[in-house]
Amino acid sequence: MSDTSLAAYTTLRLGGPAGTVTTAVHTDEAVAAVRSATSAGRPLLILAGGSNVVIGDDGFDGEVLLLRTRGIEAVAEDASGVLVRVAAGEPWDDFVAHTVANGWSGVECLSGIPGAAGATPIQNVGAYGQEVAHTIEAVHAYDRQTDASLVMTPAQCGFGYRSSVFKHNDRYLVTAVDFRLARSGESAPIRYAELARSLGGEAGDRVPLRQARDTVLKLRAGKGMVLDPEDRDTWSVGSFFTNPVVPADFFATLGEMPHWPAADGTVKIPAAWLIENAGFPKGFAGAGVAISGKHTLALTNRGTGTTAALLDLARTIRDGVHARFAVELHPEPVLINCAI
Ligand SMILES: Cc1cc2nc3c(=O)[nH]c(=O)nc-3n(C[C@H](O)[C@H](O)[C@H](O)COP(=O)(O)OP(=O)(O)OC[C@H]3O[C@@H](n4cnc5c(N)ncnc54)[C@H](O)[C@@H]3O)c2cc1C
Numbered sequence: 001m002s003d004t005s006l007a008a009y010t011t012l013r014l015g016g017p018a019g020t021v022t023t024a025v026h027t028d029e030a031v032a033a034v035r036s037a038t039s040a041g042r043p044l045l046i047l048a049g050g051s052n053v054v055i056g057d058d059g060f061d062g063e064v065l066l067l068r069t070r071g072i073e074a075v076a077e078d079a080s081g082v083l084v085r086v087a088a089g090e091p092w093d094d095f096v097a098h099t100v101a102n103g104w105s106g107v108e109c110l111s112g113i114p115g116a117a118g119a120t121p122i123q124n125v126g127a128y129g130q131e132v133a134h135t136i137e138a139v140h141a142y143d144r145q146t147d148a149s150l151v152m153t154p155a156q157c158g159f160g161y162r163s164s165v166f167k168h169n170d171r172y173l174v175t176a177v178d179f180r181l182a183r184s185g186e187s188a189p190i191r192y193a194e195l196a197r198s199l200g201g202e203a204g205d206r207v208p209l210r211q212a213r214d215t216v217l218k219l220r221a222g223k224g225m226v227l228d229p230e231d232r233d234t235w236s237v238g239s240f241f242t243n244p245v246v247p248a249d250f251f252a253t254l255g256e257m258p259h260w261p262a263a264d265g266t267v268k269i270p271a272a273w274l275i276e277n278a279g280f281p282k283g284f285a286g287a288g289v290a291i292s293g294k295h296t297l298a299l300t301n302r303g304t305g306t307t308a309a310l311l312d313l314a315r316t317i318r319d320g321v322h323a324r325f326a327v328e329l330h331p332e333p334v335l336i337n338c339a340i
Contacts, residue, residue: 001061002017002018002019002020003017004017004021004064005017005059006018006050006055006059006060007055009050009064009066010047010050010051010053010054010055011049011051011114011227011234011235011236011237012050012054012235012236012301012307012310013235013303014054014057014305014306015053015054015055015056015057015059015307015336016055016056016057016058016059016060016307017059017060018045018059018064019042019043019059019060019061019062019063019064020062020063020064021063021064021066022063022064022066023066024065024066024089025068025069025070025089026069027069027087027088027175030065030067030088030173030175031142031149031175033065034065034142034144035144035147036063037063037065038144042063043060043061043062044062044063044065044170045060045062045063045064045065046065046067046173047065047066047067048066048067048088048089048115048116048118048119049091049092049114049115049116049119050115051114051115051237051238052115052119052122052237052238052333052334053237053334053335053336054237054307054310054311054331054333054334054335054338055336055337055338056307056336056337056338057306057307057308057338058337059337060336060337067088067118069087069088069089069090069118070089070090071086071087071090071176072084072085072087072090072098073085073086079183080183081104081180081181081182081183082102082104082180082183083137083179083180083181084104084179084181085140085176085178086117086176086177086178086179087117087175088116088119088173088174088175088176088177089118090116090117090118091115091116091117092110092114092115092116092117092120092125093111093112093113095107095117096108096111096112096113096213097213099179099181099209100212103183103184103185103209104181104183104184105181105183105184105186105187105188105209106130106134106179106180106181106182107130107132107135107179107181108130108187108188108212108213109127109128109129109130109187109188109190109192109195109216110125110127110128110131110132111212111213111216111217112217112221112225113125113127114227117177118174118175118177119174120132120136120177121139121157121159121174121177122164122166122167122174122334123162123163123164123167123332124159124161124162124163124164126161126162127216127220128191128192128194128195128216128219129191129192129195130188130191131159132159133154133159134188135179135181136154136157136159136177136178136179136180137154137178137179138151138152138153138154138177138178139151139152139157139176139177139178140152140174140175140176140177140178141172141173142172142173143172144170144171144172144173145171149175161242161243161262161263161268162242162332184209185208185209186206186208186209187206187207187208187211188206189203189205189206190204190205190206190207191203191204194219195212195215195216198215198218198219199211199212199215222294223292223295223298224236224292224293224294224295224298224300225238225295225298232301232302232303233292233294233298233300234292234300235300235302236298236299236300237298237332237333238297238298238332239271239298239332240297240298240299240314240331240332240333241271241275241314241317241318241329241330241331241332242271242331243268243269243271244268244269244271244274244328245262245263245266245268245269246266246267246269246327247266247267248265254269254325254327257269257273257274257277258270258273269327271297271321271329272295272296272297274327274329275296275297275317275321276296277324277325278321278323279320279324280317281296282294282295282296284313284317285302285313286309286310286312286313286316287305287306287309288301288302288303288305288306289302289309289313291317299314307338308338311338311339311340314331315340317329318340
């Protein structure tokens with residue numbers, strides 16, 4: 001193990017030492033690092049913004065690749081739209097700001113999400129009624145199994161709710177992502193009721209891109225969902241649990257609670273509501289860790305926490321929700337060398 005603590009590379013500021021660390025600023029360096037770890041049979045961890053990983057206190061005894069490639073390029077344009085290629089290491093919110101500044105519509109409601117562009121396909125990043133699956137046209141990747149680069153269609157990416165073929169699968173290095181965006185000074189139709197209300201309108205409205213971005217950033221900041229080193233409510237992975245999706249006949253046995261229709265007649269329940277109503281309020285604390293004071297779904301490191309303590313808190317919440325509602329909560333982040 002090296003002296004490098006992985007805590008320095010995660011938004012939770014948790015995680016033990018790395019085996020070795022390589023930083024790639026060019027795509028070919030990243031591919032070379034992945035190829036060499038693969039041929040040496042050495043465990044590999046690709047890390048970009050570190051905002052969706054929980055790394056064990058024992059760290060990761062293998063090769064850690066820090067992805068720092070940059071670049072945004074309009075590769076095709078016509079009167080209605082633009083195809084934009086973004087390097088995997090490009091900070092996601094810099095890209096969103098760039099699209100808004102250029103009058104490219106389609107990802108404005110995903111403002112303020114931490115991490116890198118290349119990580120967005122991994123869990124089909126989504127918020128405020130948009131998800132990257134709505135605008136991704138292609139994902140450029142290096143396939144460790146075949147030692148070849150390829151371009152994957154959205155169907156090949158298998159996007160679902162906070163999921164894709166890339167999640168919990170170390171076969172691919174995403175090297176760049178192509179987004180198809182509309183050329184318009186206005187947002188895509190607003191789908192999320194809370195955002196529409198904040199914009200003073202209703203679902204289906206279009207608003208200037210800048211206004212959509214600013215309103216999303218304000219809403220997110222109020223929930224501790226925009227990174228701020230001074231604010232420990234943001235020392236998190238965002239939502240720790242996904243919203244459970246249950247069969248309709250099971251949902252009918254649960255009693256009154258908020259819900260939305262989901263795919264194939266299933267029902268999606270807000271995990272935050274389940275957690276609060278199982279007796280875990282904002283601020284509920286463990287050893288050096290706590291539920292954020294601003295958002296029930298964010299588990300945070302208060303500065304003295306450990307991954308073990310964070311996962312203890314997660315287990316307590318998961319088991320408490322199960323005891324009260326018989327609904328299973330599943331973690332949204334990728335757990336590295338640890339488990340709940
Ligand atoms: C305050 C806060 C708010 C958040 N809000 C949201 C939200 O609203 N919606 C949402 O969906 N998520 C949200 N997240 C979660 C997170 O920001 C996103 O999932 C983000 O896309 C992760 O990017 P990253 O670069 O930090 O990925 P990392 O944490 O570095 O990596 C996450 C996983 O993806 C893999 N990976 C990363 N890059 C690549 C690549 N190029 N090729 C192959 N594998 C790769 C890693 O190996 C790991 O398994 C939030 C997180 C925080 C801390």
